[in-house]
Amino acid sequence: MTTTTVTRTSAAVEQSRPRRQLSTAGRRRIAVALTLAGLIVGALFAGAPVLWMVFSSLKANPEIFAYPPQLITENSSLAPYLAILNDSRQLRFFLNSYVVSLAVAGLTLLVAVHAAYAFSRYDFPGKSIINIAVISVQAVPPITLLIPYFGLVVALGLYNTYPGLILTYMVFTLPYAIIMMTGYFNTLPRELDEAARVDGTSSFGALWRILIPIAIPGMVSVGMYTFMIAWNEYLFALTLTRTDDMRTVPIGIQLLMGQHSYDWNQMMAMSVLGSLPVILLFIFFQRYFIGGMTSGSVKN
Amino acid sequence: MAVLMALPIGMVVWFSLQNNVITNASPQFVGLEHYLEIFADAQFHAALKNTAVFVLASVAAHLVIGLAFAMLLNTRLLPHWVKTIFRTIFVLPWLLTVAIVAVLWRLILNPNGVFNYLLVSTGLIDAPREWLADPNLALFAVVLINIWCGYPFFMISLLAGLQGISADLYEAASVDGAGPIRAFFSITIPQLRPIIISMTLLDLIWTSHQFTLIWMTTGGGPLDRTELLSTYTYKLAFSQYMFSAASASAVVVLVISAVLAFAYVRHQRARD
Structure with a gap:
């Protein structure tokens, strides 16, 4: 949110200079990328254990601790x-x-x-x-x-x-x-x-x-x-x-x-x-x- | 309604002053004997210390992670549907029953489990650890689990708070030349302060009540390293059938919560 406001204001100030607008757009793109990266890291932290629960629930019991760990194993089923x-x-x-x-x-x-x-x-x-x-x-x-x-x-x-x-x-x-x-x-x-x-x-x-x-x-x-x-x-x-x-x-x-x-x-x-x-x-x-x-x- | 709260509290105080309640038909009045008994108990001291560490570490992490995720979700750079998907994922840990969280993390933290695999294969540790059975690691492990399943409550409230901050404030700040870090400390934090204080007090109270997570992962062990006041009290009552001593311990827990609740109520009044 903070970044947006900053970008917007600088965009308004620099409207007359088209060359700098490109860099504003570039900065916006970087901000979007950083936000998305943060969200994805957060989603891994929150969601990965839940995904692990779901995939483990489909495995055959001997495969639970297979090394190296796999999401889907040979005998995965609804059993x-x-x-x-x-x-x-x-x-x-x-x-x-x-x-x-x-x-x-x-x-x-x-x-x-x-x-x-x-x-x-x-x-x-x-x-x-x-x-x-x-x-x-x-x-x-x-x-x-x-x-x-x-x-x-x-x-x-x-x-x-x-x-x-x-x-x-x-x-x-x-x-x-x-x-x-x-x-x-x-x-x-x-x-x-x-x-x-x-x-x-x-x-x-x-x-x-x-x-x-x-x-x-x-x-x-x-x-x-x-x-x-x-x-x-x-x-x-x-x-x-x-x-x-x-x-x-x-x-x-x-x-x-x-x-x-x-x-x-x-x-x-x-x-x-x-x-x-x-x-x-x-x-x-x-x-x-x-x-x-x-x-x-x-x-x- | 008030009776359903006040009556049991009166009962538990009364139990704590007598000998052999519930199991004995004619209990005797023994005064503060049970309080002296538990205050002298080394296990009670361990439980008190563990509860303090568990609660403070969990609540601090809930606040930091909750705030970070709330700020990410409050971005204007991404379309609404993207944020809705991420918000749903971020809330997931809070939607799972604590009993299920406990079983799931026992699988993940197992010596042969995926957590050890990731740490060993990235070189962060050299050999798999018994996270929940190692006396030096168990408290850290249960704090980690509690952080994972507890931050979304903070996040949702802080997100609602962030959405209530007027954009004009940030615009005025940037006109005055404040960068994002300055804006965070001069606008975001002061504006969220009432919510942060309320949520912190509530989370302190609730985290100090945590029972299920401990009971289903470590049971208070190894060597009492994860024994909390709640599990200590429960064991006195329902494993050893010492209901009077358990009541005394339960009253101590109540007093601690009452102090926090008093601070919470005062803060809420000040807000209104």
């Missing part, structure tokens, strides 16, 4: 994926992750939309509490909450169940979700739902029929954010579940590591499958995602 997809134990981990993450995203949205509507449209004495809750969620170490939550979840009979995990995750997702949805509702003019209420609709009806349909972009961003938190969580999933039929993908990958004598290709295949939902969500909804990330952290 590691088929091995994962034909193993009911591994499939169960994926099912659990989807059930828990979708339930967390759905329930969080359901609660957050109503709470945010109240916060946005009515004056509430407890408004500042939600801000405190958001900061607490960001600041309180999970390891500190783990011991009492473990005690509570066991006492409530929710140990090693879906509701135990879902309710625990919602404690972490709800404050973000409420803050983000309140911010979104605040951008929608009050006249919209007030007009509906003059026509005799209840405030509940105004929310569902008028506000929610136009708040879909905000809900998509909150939904993805919460899905991702639940999908990626490890510490509570490790501690609050015990049996394979309740374990989620991050724990499943770890179990794969201990159980066989390191079937690296299958571990990588499972990693690719475990990464896909979040990466696909990101690629298709990038704009919402980045909006959610920045409003979730910096602006509140």
Whole structure:
């Protein structure tokens, strides 16, 4: 950016001298080349390990540490994926992750939309509490909450169940979700739902029929954010579940590591499958995602 | 909502003052005994020191790499679609679950793995290393992994900040004869300062909570060299079932985070 401005200004000054303009164009070309070189180095740093994961997931296990390393080996195939997809134990981990993450995203949205509507449209004495809750969620170490939550979840009979995990995750997702949805509702003019209420609709009806349909972009961003938190969580999933039929993908990958004598290709295949939902969500909804990330952290 | 935070915190403080909670039906009040116990524990000291090194090195690198990548992505020299592709690639490490990051880097850093191959074949080291099992290298290795998967969060926020800086500022500076380096230190950094401070404080808090990465790569070893406060606390509770001592350690972790959170809140207030 700096370089552009510099080039532009010098271009303006030197407009009358065509010979020097060539050198300006030359300098611009150098700036483009340097920027591209920086971007490519960065892309190698960020992307090469991910590429290595993908190509390793296709190799036959004895080829994993072939010397010298190769991207595509003689026996590369989809066999590691088929091995994962034909193993009911591994499939169960994926099912659990989807059930828990979708339930967390759905329930969080359901609660957050109503709470945010109240916060946005009515004056509430407890408004500042939600801000405190958001900061607490960001600041309180999970390891500190783990011991009492473990005690509570066991006492409530929710140990090693879906509701135990879902309710625990919602404690972490709800404050973000409420803050983000309140911010979104605040951008929608009050006249919209007030007009509906003059026509005799209840405030509940105004929310569902008028506000929610136009708040879909905000809900998509909150939904993805919460899905991702639940999908990626490890510490509570490790501690609050015990049996394979309740374990989620991050724990499943770890179990794969201990159980066989390191079937690296299958571990990588499972990693690719475990990464896909979040990466696909990101690629298709990038704009919402980045909006959610920045409003979730910096602006509140 | 506040209850769901305040109640557990109250519980963990209460646990830390008693003996044999959870495992014992009628625990006794023992005061600060467990705190004295962990403060005298050499392993706790190691964890404290490792956490400080791990957090400071990671956060400093996140900031530098995040800022460098954000500035590259903010260029006006390249078309939008090119920048979108690079931005997606740059964000990739952050999209991977930490558990997956851990397994992936165990493959890469394996003694027979591709990282050793690259370093040996370029002559940077003479023989393959056991990056995650060598007591002298393990902390460096987990910091490296944490740098790789943590910088995109900085990058995205800084990129949003860079896009908010008015181009007029840079034009005025170049009219005054300031070069790109001068403009960086006199315009870019001061304009980004609020975001840099917020993100640094948040990253300090979050990095000090890191558990999964350590647990799935080194488990705190070798010789406690990568033991962090989080793994130390977890082991006390769920490997040794010393829930009271673990609670005391958990309260110490909480106090450290609370100090950072207090600084964060004050900074946010000052910004508003």
